[in-house]
Amino acid sequence: MSHPFQESLKNIEQRLVELSKIVTSRQSQYTEDMFIDNDEFQRLMKISPGTATNWREQGLIAYSQINNKIYYKMKDVNKLLDDNYRPFKKK
Incomplete structure (x- = not known):
């Protein structure tokens, strides 16, 4: 059984990965334009x-x-x- 703290940490890590992808795609778009x-x-x-x-x-x-x-x-x-x-x- 997972500890609630570990689940919360996994959710934060997932969100950081998603945000990182968004920032990277926007940076390249901004640079190109x-x-x-x-x-x-x-x-x-x-x-x-x-x-x-x-x-x-x-x-x-x-x-x-x-x-x-x-x-x-x-x-x-x-x-x-x-x-x-x-x-x-x-x-």
């Missing part, structure tokens, strides 16, 4: 302003523009990297 500006994009990718412009003009990265300010969704940055991924080839 988050926007960064052009300066942050250039720092993140370690590229020059001209390279960022070329990538936009070539259609390599989706972006939003409001007046002279440019923004990128993190999911589009990840897509750029995924689309240009070259897997390691064994010799």
Whole structure:
């Protein structure tokens, strides 16, 4: 027979696991939908302003523009990297 304290502890552990899953899924969703500006994009990718412009003009990265300010969704940055991924080839 289980002790009530042990049952309560198991319920708390189960709830923590459920909450952890919720937090993890929301964090990844927030990160993917988050926007960064052009300066942050250039720092993140370690590229020059001209390279960022070329990538936009070539259609390599989706972006939003409001007046002279440019923004990128993190999911589009990840897509750029995924689309240009070259897997390691064994010799």
